[in-house]
Amino acid sequence: MKHDVILRVGAKFLLPFILLFALYVQFHGDFGPGGGFQAGVIAAATVIVYALIFGLDAAQRVVPLAVTERMIPLGVLVYAGTGVAGLLAGSDYLDYSVLMHDGPHGQELGIFLIEAGVFVTVSATMLAVFYAFAGRGR
Amino acid sequence: MVLLVLMVAATVGVLRLRNLFGVVVMGGIYSFLMATVLVVLDAVDVAMTEASVGAGVSTVLLLASLHLTKTEETASRHSVLVPLVVALGTGGALVYGTLDLPPFGVAEAPIHEHVVPRYLNETVRETMVPNVVTSVLASYRGYDTLGETTVIFTAGIGVLMLLKGRRRRPAADRPAR
Numbered sequence A: 001m002k003h004d005v006i007l008r009v010g011a012k013f014l015l016p017f018i019l020l021f022a023l024y025v026q027f028h029g030d031f032g033p034g035g036g037f038q039a040g041v042i043a044a045a046t047v048i049v050y051a052l053i054f055g056l057d058a059a060q061r062v063v064p065l066a067v068t069e070r071m072i073p074l075g076v077l078v079y080a081g082t083g084v085a086g087l088l089a090g091s092d093y094l095d096y097s098v099l100m101h102d103g104p105h106g107q108e109l110g111i112f113l114i115e116a117g118v119f120v121t122v123s124a125t126m127l128a129v130f131y132a133f134a135g136r137g138r
Numbered sequence B: 001m002v003l004l005v006l007m008v009a010a011t012v013g014v015l016r017l018r019n020l021f022g023v024v025v026m027g028g029i030y031s032f033l034m035a036t037v038l039v040v041l042d043a044v045d046v047a048m049t050e051a052s053v054g055a056g057v058s059t060v061l062l063l064a065s066l067h068l069t070k071t072e073e074t075a076s077r078h079s080v081l082v083p084l085v086v087a088l089g090t091g092g093a094l095v096y097g098t099l100d101l102p103p104f105g106v107a108e109a110p111i112h113e114h115v116v117p118r119y120l121n122e123t124v125r126e127t128m129v130p131n132v133v134t135s136v137l138a139s140y141r142g143y144d145t146l147g148e149t150t151v152i153f154t155a156g157i158g159v160l161m162l163l164k165g166r167r168r169r170p171a172a173d174r175p176a177r
Helices: A005-027 A036-054 A056-062 A065-088 A103-136 B002-016 B020-040 B044-068 B081-098 B116-127 B132-140 B142-168
Strands: none
Touching: A005 A036, A005 A103, A036 A056, A036 A103, A036 B044, A056 A103, A065 A103, A065 B142, A103 B044, A103 B116, A103 B132, A103 B142, B002 B020, B020 B044, B116 B132, B132 B142
16 A cells, blocks of 8 residues: 555554543543553554555554564553552552552543553553564564 | 344344345444444443444454455254254243342442432532533542453464464474474
């Protein structure tokens, strides 16, 4: 699909907005629908669409396979690490109330951190699985 | 109701079509209809997941795997009797299970009376997150979401090992044991 002008121009126009929407879903998940999982899938879809139109090599120059392979465990680590942080601060595992000066603010920070962890793992997993499938046909 | 009829139509389409490309497209249509049903049921978060994962990413993955095989389904050589019995048995068991559920939308259902009132009333005070879905997922039920993330991590690692391991290390230069 590399030579289709309409697709290429259309994708270049749309992709920034899709990525922006992913970030909106991520950071606005506290107030509207969405969260780390949905945002991760949308962000991965951005790169997948890029790969479909501009080719796998172009996409892997943007997000190399090695990066996705490191991001998959990194997200789980961030999530589990947030739990351990609660433990070190003197409370239960995954209790965020002690992470900041008062309970609600700590909860907000904890939710932000674990949603970031979910985002990293989900987007990297989706992308790595797509790379594995798409790279096999060559 | 219209949506459910369309979903049945999409399912029949999946069953009738021999062209696998058409089947994948039908699967995507089915997922979008499912997402619309979930929006009607006010489960916007789930609808978003269904639309992005079910209709988006998995359709692309199925198309990518279709690229590696033939696009026409070969005629099955096995009898359809065993799958039919299994499908009818599972479906019957599920329908039997729904008979004991409280009627749809009843306020006195057990699920609305256990911890839900506390979540709904206290979420803003305790977590400053107005979206209850997020606060339940991330805070009140944080362990479950940690497990969920680990499942995705495990699944990703598994797929990568299955699809990549063989290509990178041919039998010849594998270290001898």
